[in-house]
Amino acid sequence: MIRVFSLPDLGEGLTESEIVAWHVAPGDTVTLNQHIADVETAKAVVELPSPFSGVVSELHRPEGVLVHVGDPIVSFEVVGADAVDDSGDSSDSGAPAAPVPTKREANLVGYGPDAEREGRPKRRARPGSAACATPVPLATVTSPGLPVAVTSSVANPVAAAPGATTMERPRSTPPVRMLARDLGVDLTRITGTGAHGVITRDDVRAVGVTPETVPVADAPSVFGAPSGTRESRTPIKSLRKLTAAAMVQSAFTAPHVTEFLTIDVTPTIDLLETINTAGAREGAGRVGLLAVVAQALCLAVARTPSVNTRWDEAAGEIVQFHYVNLGIAAATPRGLMVPVIADADRLGLAGLADSLARLTAAARSGTTTPAALAGGTITITNIGVFGIDAGTPILNPGEAAILAMGAIRRTPWEFRGDIALRQVMTLSLSFDHRLVDGEQGSRFLADVGRILANPGLALTMLGATPGAA
Amino acid sequence: MHDLPPHGAADNGSPLDDDFIQLLSESGERMPNAEFDPWVRDIGAAGLAALYDDLVVVRRLDTEATALQRQGELGLWPPMLGQEAAQIGSARALHPDDFVFTSYRENAVAYCRGVGLTDLVKVWRGNAQSGWDPASVGMAVPAIIIGAQTLHATGWALGAQFDGADSVAVTYFGDGATSEGDVNEAMVFAASFQVPVVFFCQNNQWAISEPVGLQARVHIAERAPGFGIPSLRVDGNDVLAVMAATRVALDRARSGGGPTFIEAVTYRMGPHTTADDPTRYRDPADLARWAERDPILRLRRLLDAEGLFTPEFEAATAAHADAAAAELRAGCIGLADPEPLSVFDNVYTTPQATLDRQRAGYAAYLASFESSDTRSSNEGASV
Known part of the structure; x- marks a missing residue:
C-alpha cells in the first residue's frame, strides 16, 4: 500500500x-x-x-x-x-x-488558521505543464538574470479573471470561506450580495465549480509571493536583526569618511595569469584578485597602523592591533556574514589564497563556526562580484577601516602617453574618523592602489616598519 | 570572600572545570569519596544495571519523540540529550510520596515517576491541556513559564511542613531560571520557613542560546548560601554522584534541616527545542568535549570493567528501549483528537454561568459549518 x-x-x-x-x-x-x-x-x-x-x-x-x-x-x-x-x-x-480540496488545517499548538491561503486555490498550473507541476527551483527564481516565471501567472484563468481588480481580501465569514475552499471557488471573483457587500453562502454556490476544474498547481511568482499578495511582512529576527543592529551601531557611533581611488590593475591581472598558469602553485588552487588585495592591504597596514585599531569607548583607550585579523564580507545563504582570516599578515599570498578558499567553502555550505566570525580587526568587501564599481561601506562594528573592491572593467585609460583599453577598478575605503585622519586614510588607500597598479612595488614594502614611510 | 573569575571565562562549566562532586570518572572508574560513597553503598551490580537501563531507555524515548516531531506527529519537543544522568540519578532517589515540580525538559524524571509514555507527549501533540493526573504520580505537569515551578514546590513543602509529613518537594529548573525573580523569591521563602524542598538546578550551560557564563560570574551553586541555603555542586553526567547528592539533600529535608540547592553540571547536547538550531551559537569543539563526558558511556565503562556488561545485558537493554519507543510511537499516533468543546472542561469544578454561555456560543459557531467535518483533524496529513 x-x-x-x-x-x-x-x-x-x-x-x-x-x-x-x-x-x-x-x-x-x-x-x-x-x-x-x-x-x-x-x-x-x-x-x-x-x-x-x-x-x-x-x-x-x-x-x-x-x-x-x-x-x-x-x-x-x-x-x-x-x-x-x-x-x-x-x-x-x-x-x-493533490486536487482534493484542502480540508481545515491540523491545528496543533495554537498555530491559528492558514490565513494567507484562505479561500484561494492551492496552486495554479504553469502553462504547458501537467496538473502537478514541478515548482521552479529556488536557484532559478532568485538568480540575478531575467525572471523566468513571470509569464506563468498571466496564463492563469483565475488570476486573469475579471473582478480580480481589488487586492483586499473579500468580506465573508469563516463558514463561507470554508465552503468556498471546499468548492474550489475563488472569493476574489465574487461580488457579495449580503449586507455591506459580504459574500454569502448563496453567492459562493452560484459560482461554484466542480472539483475537477479546480486549478491545483501554482508556479511561484518572481517574488515567490502567493498570487494577489502585493506586499508581505516578515518578522525582523535572527541574522537580519543582528545585521541591522550592527549596522546601526556602527553607522551612528563611528563618524565615517569614504574615499575612492580608481586604478589600472592590468599588471596585477597579468601577474595572476602568470602565477596560475606557470605552475607556480603546483597542486594548489588558483590565486584570485581578492587574495592579492588582501596581501596589499596587509602590506599597507604595516605602513599605516592606525587603520588597524579599535576605539574602546568604555576604557577611554585606543587599541592598536599588532596583527591583522582580516574579515571578508560574504553573502551566504543565511545572509551577510564576515568570517575572519586570523593573522592574515603572516600568511603571504599563497596562504591567503588557501584561507580564502576554505572560508568561502565554509560560508557557502553554512558550516562557518561562531569562532570563525569573531575577532576581526579590518575588513574587505568585494562588491565587484555583483558588477558594482564603488560604494560607501559601513564599518564592521569595532573596526577602523573597511575596503571595498569594485568591478574590473575594460576602460580607455592613459597608458604610456597613449589611450589604451586597460583593466580598471575602483577601490572605496571607509574609515572611522575618530581613529584615522584624512592623511592616514589617504596614504593607506594610495598604498593599496600602488601595489595593485604595480605589484612589483610590494618588494619595496616588505619588512617595512610602522611609520617608516 | 570569593575572587571573581573573569567574565565568561573560567566559570562557564568547561570540561576542565571539575570543581564538583564526582564518584564516577569520565573513563568509568570509581572515584573514592569518603563523604558521599556511603550514600550509594546500596547500589550494587543490580542497581548499576537498573540505572544503565533507565539511561538507555529515556535516551531512546527522547530520540523517538524528536523523530515524531520531525514527522509531524508532535508540534514541538524539548530534547534532553546529555542530561539523562542528572535526571535519572536524582529521580531514582525519591520516595513515592515526595512531590516533583519540573520544567518542560524533565521527561526522564517523569518516566521515573511512572508517567505513562503516551501521557508524556499528549500536550506536545496538542491533544490535551495537561498530560497526567499530578496526584497519582507525585509530579506536577511541567511548568512552561521559566522558574514558576520553584514557587509551587516551596508552597507545597510549606504545606507538608504544616501537615507534619516527612515528604519532600523537589523542583527542577535550569541555569537560566536562576536569574528569574520567581526562583529567587522561592529560595527566600524556603530559607525563611526552612521548608523541606530541594532546588535541583540542571546547569546545561545554555539558556537557549546564552552561555551560562553571561549570567553567572560565580558557580550557580555559590548563589544559594547567600539565601542561607546550603548547596552542593555535582557532576551532572555522573549518575552515582547525582544520586548521592540528592539523597543527602532529601535526608536533610526529611530530618527538618530545611532546603538544599544542588547544581548538577551537565550539557544540553541537542537543540533547546526542535525549533532551535544550536549550530548557530555553539562551538562544535565544545560539543565534542562534552561527548567524551557522556553519562551513558561512562556507566557502560564501569559495567564493562566489572564484567557486568554482557552481550545478553546489552541486548536486553536495547530491546527494552526499542519496545518503549514503539509503545510511545503507537500511543502518540493513536491519540484521538479531543472534542473542540472539551476546552471548557476542567476550568471550574462547579458550573459557571459565564463559561456555560461561552460553551453554548462556541457550539453554535461550530454548528454553523455546513460540513459534518467540523473538527480540527490530523487526518488531512495522510491524504
Whole structure:
C-alpha cells in the first residue's frame, strides 16, 4: 500500500521549508526513522527521519525547492502494521491526490488558521505543464538574470479573471470561506450580495465549480509571493536583526569618511595569469584578485597602523592591533556574514589564497563556526562580484577601516602617453574618523592602489616598519 | 570572600572545570569519596544495571519523540540529550510520596515517576491541556513559564511542613531560571520557613542560546548560601554522584534541616527545542568535549570493567528501549483528537454561568459549518 508523507511544520508555526538534500531515491528500502532528507526551515536545517518502514516509491519534490507545509514530498510502499488507514485515491497511481480540496488545517499548538491561503486555490498550473507541476527551483527564481516565471501567472484563468481588480481580501465569514475552499471557488471573483457587500453562502454556490476544474498547481511568482499578495511582512529576527543592529551601531557611533581611488590593475591581472598558469602553485588552487588585495592591504597596514585599531569607548583607550585579523564580507545563504582570516599578515599570498578558499567553502555550505566570525580587526568587501564599481561601506562594528573592491572593467585609460583599453577598478575605503585622519586614510588607500597598479612595488614594502614611510 | 573569575571565562562549566562532586570518572572508574560513597553503598551490580537501563531507555524515548516531531506527529519537543544522568540519578532517589515540580525538559524524571509514555507527549501533540493526573504520580505537569515551578514546590513543602509529613518537594529548573525573580523569591521563602524542598538546578550551560557564563560570574551553586541555603555542586553526567547528592539533600529535608540547592553540571547536547538550531551559537569543539563526558558511556565503562556488561545485558537493554519507543510511537499516533468543546472542561469544578454561555456560543459557531467535518483533524496529513 502506498503511503504519502506530507511536509510537517518542523518548527513552531512555520509555513514552508526547503528540501536541501534527499538521501534516498525511488526503489530504496528504508527503515523507520532512517535519515531520508535534510530540510531547511527559517529556523534550522534539520534531518528528516522516515515515518515508515518500506520502499520509497516516489519523491514528489526535487532538491532545492521551497515546499509548503502539508504538501506531499515522498511516498512509500509499505506492508504490515503501517499499511493501514490511508486514502484510496492515491494507491492506484502512486501519485499524490493533490486536487482534493484542502480540508481545515491540523491545528496543533495554537498555530491559528492558514490565513494567507484562505479561500484561494492551492496552486495554479504553469502553462504547458501537467496538473502537478514541478515548482521552479529556488536557484532559478532568485538568480540575478531575467525572471523566468513571470509569464506563468498571466496564463492563469483565475488570476486573469475579471473582478480580480481589488487586492483586499473579500468580506465573508469563516463558514463561507470554508465552503468556498471546499468548492474550489475563488472569493476574489465574487461580488457579495449580503449586507455591506459580504459574500454569502448563496453567492459562493452560484459560482461554484466542480472539483475537477479546480486549478491545483501554482508556479511561484518572481517574488515567490502567493498570487494577489502585493506586499508581505516578515518578522525582523535572527541574522537580519543582528545585521541591522550592527549596522546601526556602527553607522551612528563611528563618524565615517569614504574615499575612492580608481586604478589600472592590468599588471596585477597579468601577474595572476602568470602565477596560475606557470605552475607556480603546483597542486594548489588558483590565486584570485581578492587574495592579492588582501596581501596589499596587509602590506599597507604595516605602513599605516592606525587603520588597524579599535576605539574602546568604555576604557577611554585606543587599541592598536599588532596583527591583522582580516574579515571578508560574504553573502551566504543565511545572509551577510564576515568570517575572519586570523593573522592574515603572516600568511603571504599563497596562504591567503588557501584561507580564502576554505572560508568561502565554509560560508557557502553554512558550516562557518561562531569562532570563525569573531575577532576581526579590518575588513574587505568585494562588491565587484555583483558588477558594482564603488560604494560607501559601513564599518564592521569595532573596526577602523573597511575596503571595498569594485568591478574590473575594460576602460580607455592613459597608458604610456597613449589611450589604451586597460583593466580598471575602483577601490572605496571607509574609515572611522575618530581613529584615522584624512592623511592616514589617504596614504593607506594610495598604498593599496600602488601595489595593485604595480605589484612589483610590494618588494619595496616588505619588512617595512610602522611609520617608516 | 570569593575572587571573581573573569567574565565568561573560567566559570562557564568547561570540561576542565571539575570543581564538583564526582564518584564516577569520565573513563568509568570509581572515584573514592569518603563523604558521599556511603550514600550509594546500596547500589550494587543490580542497581548499576537498573540505572544503565533507565539511561538507555529515556535516551531512546527522547530520540523517538524528536523523530515524531520531525514527522509531524508532535508540534514541538524539548530534547534532553546529555542530561539523562542528572535526571535519572536524582529521580531514582525519591520516595513515592515526595512531590516533583519540573520544567518542560524533565521527561526522564517523569518516566521515573511512572508517567505513562503516551501521557508524556499528549500536550506536545496538542491533544490535551495537561498530560497526567499530578496526584497519582507525585509530579506536577511541567511548568512552561521559566522558574514558576520553584514557587509551587516551596508552597507545597510549606504545606507538608504544616501537615507534619516527612515528604519532600523537589523542583527542577535550569541555569537560566536562576536569574528569574520567581526562583529567587522561592529560595527566600524556603530559607525563611526552612521548608523541606530541594532546588535541583540542571546547569546545561545554555539558556537557549546564552552561555551560562553571561549570567553567572560565580558557580550557580555559590548563589544559594547567600539565601542561607546550603548547596552542593555535582557532576551532572555522573549518575552515582547525582544520586548521592540528592539523597543527602532529601535526608536533610526529611530530618527538618530545611532546603538544599544542588547544581548538577551537565550539557544540553541537542537543540533547546526542535525549533532551535544550536549550530548557530555553539562551538562544535565544545560539543565534542562534552561527548567524551557522556553519562551513558561512562556507566557502560564501569559495567564493562566489572564484567557486568554482557552481550545478553546489552541486548536486553536495547530491546527494552526499542519496545518503549514503539509503545510511545503507537500511543502518540493513536491519540484521538479531543472534542473542540472539551476546552471548557476542567476550568471550574462547579458550573459557571459565564463559561456555560461561552460553551453554548462556541457550539453554535461550530454548528454553523455546513460540513459534518467540523473538527480540527490530523487526518488531512495522510491524504
